Amino acid sequence: MRNVSLITISLILAQIACFSQSIQLDEIDDFTGSRKIITSPWRGKTIKPSDFVDVDKSLLVNTSCLIKDSITLHTITLYLMSDVGCLSKYDGKAIILFEDKSKIEIHQLSDTDCDDSPTASYLLLSRDEGEDKSNFQSKIEENYSHIMNHDITKIRVYGNKYYKDFELNLKSQDILKRHFSLIGKQL
Secondary structure (H helix, E strand, C coil): CHHHHHHHHHHHHHHHHHCCCCEEEEEECCCCCCEEEEECCCCCCCCCHHHCCECCCCEEEEEEEEEECCEEEEEEEEEECCCCCCECCCCCEEEEEECCCCEEEEEECCCCECCCCCEEEEECCCHHHHHCCCCHHHHHHHHHHHHHHCCEEEEEEECCCCEEEEEECHHHCCHHHHHHHHHHHHC
16 A cells, blocks of 8 residues: 555656756856846756647747846747747747737847747847836736736747747646746745
């Protein structure tokens, strides 16, 4: 009887570990005093099919947080195994679609990437919302709160040639919540 209980507990813990994210980096810059926390986009040393968040197995995600003084910037990094042309720092964007049909547009912060499998980091607000410096932080927090309270069904990523819709698989619809929650535990 005791062995059955131990086996059951081991299986439950293994299942939890299978779906858990981990912190890839948590450091404070000696020169600026800013803190950077980044989650890992996959579990283990190599990418496995179960690490992909979409039904086509062509999208990986992770999140990060940069804290400096009273400003907290949340970002999402998307790793595409799909051709959309270049992901441009000048006009790159993605749109997150939630189960309730609400949407959040996010804009690219990272450098332009024209690889066959491009990667880009996005700030949790649109380019237009980023222009309003007086409302910048509150809009990021509003979008962050929306992500934490709603499940995601699709992410549309715009490249310079095409866009691609990534339909999230059922186990990944709360992926950003899990990543951001992990960062929240570090704060």
